[in-house]
Amino acid sequence: MDLLSNLMAGMSTVLTPITLMYCFLGVLLGTAVGVLPGIGALATISLLLPITYYIPPTPAIIMLAGVYYGAQYGGSTAAILLNLPGTPTSAVACLDGYPMSRQGRAGVALFMTTIASFVGAMFGLVLLISFAPAIVELALVLGSAEYFTLMLLGLMAASTLASGSLPKSLAMVVLGLLLGTIGTDINTGIDRFTFGFYSLMDGLSIIALAMGVFGIAEVISNVNNPAPTGAGQKISLRSMLPTRQDWRDSAWPMLRGSGVGAFFGALPGTGASISSFMAYAFEKKLAADPARFGQGAIEGVSAPEAANNASVQTAFVPTLTLGIPGDVVMALMLGALIMHGITPGPLLMLEQPELFWGLIASFVVGNIMLLVLNIPLIGVWVSLLRIPYRVLYPVILIFISLGVYSAGNNIFDIYMVAVIGALGYAMSVFRFQPAPLLLGFILGPMMEESFRRTMLLSRGELMIFFERPISATILTITLAMLAWAIARVLYGAYRQRSVAAAAAKDAQGL
Amino acid sequence: MSGRDYQDVFGGAVMASIGLFCAIYGQRYDFGSLYRMGPGFFPVVLGVSLAALGLMIAVPAWLRSGTMPTIQWRTAAIVVGGTVLFGIMLKSIGMIAATLITAFVYTLADRNISWRGRAAVAVSITVITVLIFVIGLNMNLPLGWWE
Numbered sequence: 001m002d003l004l005s006n007l008m009a010g011m012s013t014v015l016t017p018i019t020l021m022y023c024f025l026g027v028l029l030g031t032a033v034g035v036l037p038g039i040g041a042l043a044t045i046s047l048l049l050p051i052t053y054y055i056p057p058t059p060a061i062i063m064l065a066g067v068y069y070g071a072q073y074g075g076s077t078a079a080i081l082l083n084l085p086g087t088p089t090s091a092v093a094c095l096d097g098y099p100m101s102r103q104g105r106a107g108v109a110l111f112m113t114t115i116a117s118f119v120g121a122m123f124g125l126v127l128l129i130s131f132a133p134a135i136v137e138l139a140l141v142l143g144s145a146e147y148f149t150l151m152l153l154g155l156m157a158a159s160t161l162a163s164g165s166l167p168k169s170l171a172m173v174v175l176g177l178l179l180g181t182i183g184t185d186i187n188t189g190i191d192r193f194t195f196g197f198y199s200l201m202d203g204l205s206i207i208a209l210a211m212g213v214f215g216i217a218e219v220i221s222n223v224n225n226p227a228p229t230g231a232g233q234k235i236s237l238r239s240m241l242p243t244r245q246d247w248r249d250s251a252w253p254m255l256r257g258s259g260v261g262a263f264f265g266a267l268p269g270t271g272a273s274i275s276s277f278m279a280y281a282f283e284k285k286l287a288a289d290p291a292r293f294g295q296g297a298i299e300g301v302s303a304p305e306a307a308n309n310a311s312v313q314t315a316f317v318p319t320l321t322l323g324i325p326g327d328v329v330m331a332l333m334l335g336a337l338i339m340h341g342i343t344p345g346p347l348l349m350l351e352q353p354e355l356f357w358g359l360i361a362s363f364v365v366g367n368i369m370l371l372v373l374n375i376p377l378i379g380v381w382v383s384l385l386r387i388p389y390r391v392l393y394p395v396i397l398i399f400i401s402l403g404v405y406s407a408g409n410n411i412f413d414i415y416m417v418a419v420i421g422a423l424g425y426a427m428s429v430f431r432f433q434p435a436p437l438l439l440g441f442i443l444g445p446m447m448e449e450s451f452r453r454t455m456l457l458s459r460g461e462l463m464i465f466f467e468r469p470i471s472a473t474i475l476t477i478t479l480a481m482l483a484w485a486i487a488r489v490l491y492g493a494y495r496q497r498s499v500a501a502a503a504a505k506d507a508q509g510l
Numbered sequence: 511m512s513g514r515d516y517q518d519v520f521g522g523a524v525m526a527s528i529g530l531f532c533a534i535y536g537q538r539y540d541f542g543s544l545y546r547m548g549p550g551f552f553p554v555v556l557g558v559s560l561a562a563l564g565l566m567i568a569v570p571a572w573l574r575s576g577t578m579p580t581i582q583w584r585t586a587a588i589v590v591g592g593t594v595l596f597g598i599m600l601k602s603i604g605m606i607a608a609t610l611i612t613a614f615v616y617t618l619a620d621r622n623i624s625w626r627g628r629a630a631v632a633v634s635i636t637v638i639t640v641l642i643f644v645i646g647l648n649m650n651l652p653l654g655w656w657e
Contacts, residue, residue, distance in 0.1 A: 051647055165518075165567070167522075167563050167566040167567045168518075168521070168567055170563055171522075171525045171560060171563040171564060171567060174529070174556055174559050174560045174563060175525065175528065175560060177552075177556050178528075178529075178532055178553065178556045178557065178560065181552055181553050181556070185539075185549040187549070188540070188548070188549045190539060190540075190549045192536075192539060192549055192553060193532075193535070193553070216589060216590070216593065219589055220582060220585050220586050220589050220590075221582070223582075223585050223589075223619045223620055224582065224585060224619075224620065224621060390617070390620045390622070390623050390627075390631070391631055391634075393616070393619075393620075394613045394616035394617055394631060394632070394635055395613075395635050395638065395639075397589065397592065397593065397612075397616050398596070398609055398612060398613060398616075398635060398639055399639075400593075401593055401596050401597070401600075401612075402639070402643055402649075405600065406643075406647075406649055409650075411597050411600060411601060414593060414594075414596060414597035414600070415594060415597050417593065418590050418593035418594045418597070419590075421589065421590055421593065422586060422590045425586050429517075429579045429581050430517055430518070430520060430521035430524075430579065431517060431518075431521070431579075432521060448552045451547075451552075452547045455544050455545060455546075455547060456545070456546070459545050460543060460544035460545030460546075461544075462544065
């Protein structure tokens with residue numbers, strides 16, 4: 001079979017000492033930064049990006065990917081033990097993981113999250129392998145109109161599914177798109193919004209933007225939070241063993257979570273965080289007794305954990321087949337590919353089969369490594385949590401500065417990250433979500449380009465988006481999503497008003 | 511609780527002004543037409559949309575009650591200022607001294623740490639940073655002012 005031989009070829013790429021070492025390094029680092037609150041896959045990958053100059057492309061990408069999915073394994077550890085998400089995606093794990101830990105079942109929760117992570121990852125991987133080749137074939141017939149509507153769908157999904165107010169997340173998307181226009185316009189060579197800064201001609205550095213809004217802003221909000229308790233726990237292997245009931249309660253939620261995660265992962269624009277929230281909400285709706293959720297229900301841990309790992313795998317689908325990154329981490333991954341002279345897109349699989357199948361095979365190897373790292377060695381990761389934040393945050397800040405500097409050898413980027421950090425903090429104070437902003441920033445230039453090209457082809461006729469069947473379908477889904485989100489907002493306002501009116505009536509009656 | 515949801519009033523107003531600024535500043539670039547879009551097309555369209563969204567955030571917020579956000583001015587100033595300081599010092603006095611001073615400045619953000627603790631954190635961070643970035647990663651940076 002063709003697929004099998006491709007996979008075997010991929011395996012032979014991975015199973016060389018050098019590649020294995022980078023794969024291991026990636027998942028190890030990933031777990032470590034996943035466990036540590038305040039530093040995540042994003043910052044780590046940005047820091048590693050400049051280093052990958054010195055590594056051949058395949059091991060480099062394998063390592064970066066390892067950090068990404070490794071962090072998903074580690075992220076739930078702090079959530080369960082300290083009620084503090086190690087990565088934004090594991091925030092959901094706090095809801096039932098922490099209550100489990102308070103009931104003395106932290107070991108079981110940690111064990112289950114690892115198993116769920118593995119199941120989710122494998123599920124996502126199978127889908128990735130089976131769908132990627134088909135999507136590549138499809139991608140070859142997609143034109144600029146389809147690319148544009150697909151990215152529009154991604155942005156719409158990111159802003160309507162994100163938590164918080166709809167106009168605020170839409171505003172973040174638009175602001176991100178605007179930030180994406182900074183720099184030299186590729187079609188005309190005119191500098192836009194550079195304000196005379198030479199360093200802005202290449203555009204705003206994505207690393208500076210990501211580290212500013214996620215890194216610096218996060219540190220400012222966290223520094224004077226009271227130290228969490230519970231880090232001193234010892235987790236014995238015996239305490240990790242789930243009961244038969246735990247297995248029974250988790251089996252279906254894991255599979256359902258994987259399905260939910262795989263779907264949202266593959267959709268450009270929605271990633272691991274949204275998947276885990278969706279999986280949690282889904283389980284709660286399905287449950288015979290929803291009141292158990294939030295009290296330490298094991299399916300509240302296993303379903304979202306399976307979901308975020310599945311989504312991380314399927315997130316590679318749009319990235320590798322279409323060259324459209326679904327989230328910021330994927331955008332950095334694309335950056336790494338481009339740095340090595342590899343153009344991501346439908347031709348990647350055909351032109352770089354070694355890289356493509358090697359990466360896929362490395363997911364299998366890496367996830368098995370993570371299983372070993374996270375079950376017998378869980379004690380090591382737990383003790384990592386004893387490092388107090390007051391020691392950690394200055395390190396994070398210094399690394400951020402050195403990281404942005406080393407990416408471009410430019411002091412200007414350090415100032416940039418400081419300014420963006422201040423703005424990012426202001427955004428978090430006013431409760432604006434940073435994720436849609438970054439997505440808009442990443443997709444902006446690509447969207448402008450594909451929109452321009454479409455308009456040139458259609459001679460300025462906007463109807464072209466509805467005349468091409470694939471683009472019309474995607475656009476319809478996008479509009480339906482917007483309509484649904486608006487309806488939800490209006491319904492919410494209506495209900496609130498009627499509740500308020502009822503309350504006012506009651507007050508009058510008294 | 512206060513009379514209006516100032517969090518969103520301010521947030522929306524800021525967004526609206528950024529949008530307005532981009533739309534006006536974008537006038538200096540050629541707008542073109544849908545058929546042949548100029549470099550100004552995207553920024554102006556986006557700027558107008560952002561201004562509209564900003565109003566959609568601010569106006570309803572003006573009509574409802576909300577809470578005032580708390581801002582950690584001190585922490586923000588130390589973290590942002592420290593980072594700018596690091597940028598200024600990195601090339602002039604070298605990485606070792608810059609890291610030491612900046613790390614010390616950063617520790618000021620935490621109120622619950624002794625002066626001795628601050629010094630210890632700053633020194634160990636400098637050692638770790640030099641080990642990782644200079645020895646481990648072989649990064650090309652001046653170590654001190656003598657280089």
